[in-house]
Amino acid sequence: MSPQINTWSFFADHRAEILGATLDHLTLVVIAMTIAILIGVPLGMFIVQRPALRTIALGIASIFQTIPSLALFGFLIPIPFIGGIGKRTAIVALVLYALLPILRNTYVGLTGIDPAVLESAEAMGMTRAQILFRVRFPLALAVILAGIRTATIITIGVATIAAAIGAGGLGTFIFRGVALVSDALILAGAIPAALLALLADFLLGLLERRLKIS
Amino acid sequence: MNTKPALPPTRTIEFRDVSFHIDNTPSRVIVYGISLEIPHGETLVLLGRSGSGKTTLLKLINGMLLPTNGEVLIQGRSTAAWDPIRLRRGIGYVIQDAGLFPHFTVAENVALIPTLENWDAARTAARVEEMLQLVGLDPREFARRRPRELSGGQRQRVGVARALAADPPILLMDEPFGALDPVTRAELQREFSALARRLGKTIVFVTHDLREALLLASRIVLLEAGRIVASATPQEFLRLDHPEVRAFTSSLAMTPGAPA
Numbered sequence: 001m002s003p004q005i006n007t008w009s010f011f012a013d014h015r016a017e018i019l020g021a022t023l024d025h026l027t028l029v030v031i032a033m034t035i036a037i038l039i040g041v042p043l044g045m046f047i048v049q050r051p052a053l054r055t056i057a058l059g060i061a062s063i064f065q066t067i068p069s070l071a072l073f074g075f076l077i078p079i080p081f082i083g084g085i086g087k088r089t090a091i092v093a094l095v096l097y098a099l100l101p102i103l104r105n106t107y108v109g110l111t112g113i114d115p116a117v118l119e120s121a122e123a124m125g126m127t128r129a130q131i132l133f134r135v136r137f138p139l140a141l142a143v144i145l146a147g148i149r150t151a152t153i154i155t156i157g158v159a160t161i162a163a164a165i166g167a168g169g170l171g172t173f174i175f176r177g178v179a180l181v182s183d184a185l186i187l188a189g190a191i192p193a194a195l196l197a198l199l200a201d202f203l204l205g206l207l208e209r210r211l212k213i214s
Numbered sequence: 215m216n217t218k219p220a221l222p223p224t225r226t227i228e229f230r231d232v233s234f235h236i237d238n239t240p241s242r243v244i245v246y247g248i249s250l251e252i253p254h255g256e257t258l259v260l261l262g263r264s265g266s267g268k269t270t271l272l273k274l275i276n277g278m279l280l281p282t283n284g285e286v287l288i289q290g291r292s293t294a295a296w297d298p299i300r301l302r303r304g305i306g307y308v309i310q311d312a313g314l315f316p317h318f319t320v321a322e323n324v325a326l327i328p329t330l331e332n333w334d335a336a337r338t339a340a341r342v343e344e345m346l347q348l349v350g351l352d353p354r355e356f357a358r359r360r361p362r363e364l365s366g367g368q369r370q371r372v373g374v375a376r377a378l379a380a381d382p383p384i385l386l387m388d389e390p391f392g393a394l395d396p397v398t399r400a401e402l403q404r405e406f407s408a409l410a411r412r413l414g415k416t417i418v419f420v421t422h423d424l425r426e427a428l429l430l431a432s433r434i435v436l437l438e439a440g441r442i443v444a445s446a447t448p449q450e451f452l453r454l455d456h457p458e459v460r461a462f463t464s465s466l467a468m469t470p471g472a473p474a
Binding site for chain 1 (some may be wrong): 264276298299300301302303304305307309310311312313314315316317326327360368373376387421
C-alpha cells in the first residue's frame with residue numbers, strides 16, 4: 001500500500017478525532033487571540049503619548065517573539081499560577097507571541113496618520129480623547145487588523161507546539177506522528193492547521209480591505 | 215447644551231510684545247517682540263517667506279502654541295488663561311492640505327464642531343446644507359462623498375465650510391489655496407474675497423503670495439525672520455520703502471499679468 005492511500009484512509013477512519021482536535025485547536029487560538037487583542041490594542045493606544053513606556057513595551061514584546069516557542073512553553077511550566085501542564089500555560093505562551101504584532105501595528109497605525117488631519121483635529125478644538133477615539137482609532141483600524149491577522153496566523157502555527165505541554169489541539173497528531181514515524185499522523189495535524197491558517201488569513205484579509213480608508 | 219458661539223462676536227486679537235522660542239533657548243527664537251492689534255472684521259494677511267514665523271503667529275492665536283514672553287489676548291483674555299478646547303471651538307482653522315477626515319463624508323466633516331457641541335440633528339443638518347451652499351458645493355451632489363472623491367479645490371471648499379460651521383467670530387487660514395493649480399486658486403481667491411466681505415469675520419490669513427495678499431487683505435503685515443517689518447493697507451504697502459517689501463513687490467513685477 002502506498003503511503004498516500006494510507007494517509008487518506010487514516011483521514012477517513014479518524015474524521016471525528018481530527019475534527020475534534022481542530023475544534024480544540026481553534027478554541028485555543030480564539031481564547032489566546034481574544035486576550036492578546038484585549039491587552040495589545042489598549043496598550044498600543046496607551047503608549048502613543050508615552051515614549052518611555054513605548055520603548056519598554058515594544059522591547060519586551062519583541063523579546064518574547066525571539067524565544068523559540070518550544071523553549072517558551074518549557075520555561076512557563078515551573079511558573080506558579082500561569083504555568084504547569086495544560087491549556088492555561090499554552091494560552092499564556094500564545095498570548096505572549098501574539099502580542100508584538102498587535103501592539104506594534106496598533107502603535108504604528110495610530111501614529112502613522114496624516115499630520116494635516118491631526119493638526120486640524122487639534123485646531124478645531126477636539127480633546128485628546130476625541131482625537132484618539134474619533135480620528136486616530138478609526139483611521140488606524142485597517143493597520144491594527146493587519147497586525148491581528150499576522151498574530152492569528154502565528155498563533156495557529158505555534159499552537160501546534162502547545163501539544164508538547166499537554167494543551168491538546170492538532171499538534172497532538174504531529175507529535176504522535178513524529179514519535180511513530182507516521183506521515184499519515186503528521187499530516188492529520190499539519191493539513192488542518194495549514195487550512196485553518198489559510199482560512200483565517202483570507203477572512204481577516206477581506207475584513208481588512210473593507211476597513212481600509214484611502 | 216451650549217449652542218452659543220464660544221466667543222462674543224465683537225472681540226479682537228491682540229499680541230502684546232510676544233516672543234516664542236522652542237525649549238526656552240533664546241538662540242532658537244522663532245518670533246520676536248510681536249505687538250499687533252487685530253480689530254473685529256479685519257482681514258489681516260500675514261505675508262512673509264518660508265520660515266518667517268507666519269504659521270507660528272497663527273498657532274499662538276488659537277493656543278496651539280503659548281508665548282514664551284508677552285501674551286496673546288483673545289476677547290481680552292490671555293490664551294494661557296483660556297481653556298484651549300473652548301478657545302479653539304470659537305476659532306475656525308483652514309490649512310493647506312485641508313486636513314479633512316478621510317473616514318468622514320463631506321457632511322460629517324462640515325458637521326464636526328456642531329456635533330462636538332451637541333447641536334440637535336435637524337439644526338446640524340440644516341447648517342451643513344447652508345455651509346455647503348455658501349462655499350459653492352451642491353449638498354445633494356457632495357454631502358455623501360468622501361474627501362478622496364473630491365478635487366483639491368473642492369476639498370478646500372469643504373475645509374472652509376467646516377471651519378465656518380459653528381459660526382466662529384475668528385477664522386485662521388494657513389496658505390489654504392497654496393497647493394491648488396493656478397486657475398482653481400484664482401477662482402477660490404475671488405470667491406473667498408467676496409465671502410470674507412459678506413461674513414464680517416475677523417480673519418488672519420497666512421500666505422507668501424503678495425498677489426493673494428493684495429486681493430484679500432484689509433491690512434498686510436510683513437514678517438521677516440520672526441519680526442514685523444511692515445504693516446500697511448494693500449494700497450500703502452506697494453509704496454513702502456523697505457528692502458523686504460521691495461523683494462516682494464519685485465517678485466510681483468516679474469509675474470506676467472500682475473494687477474496694475
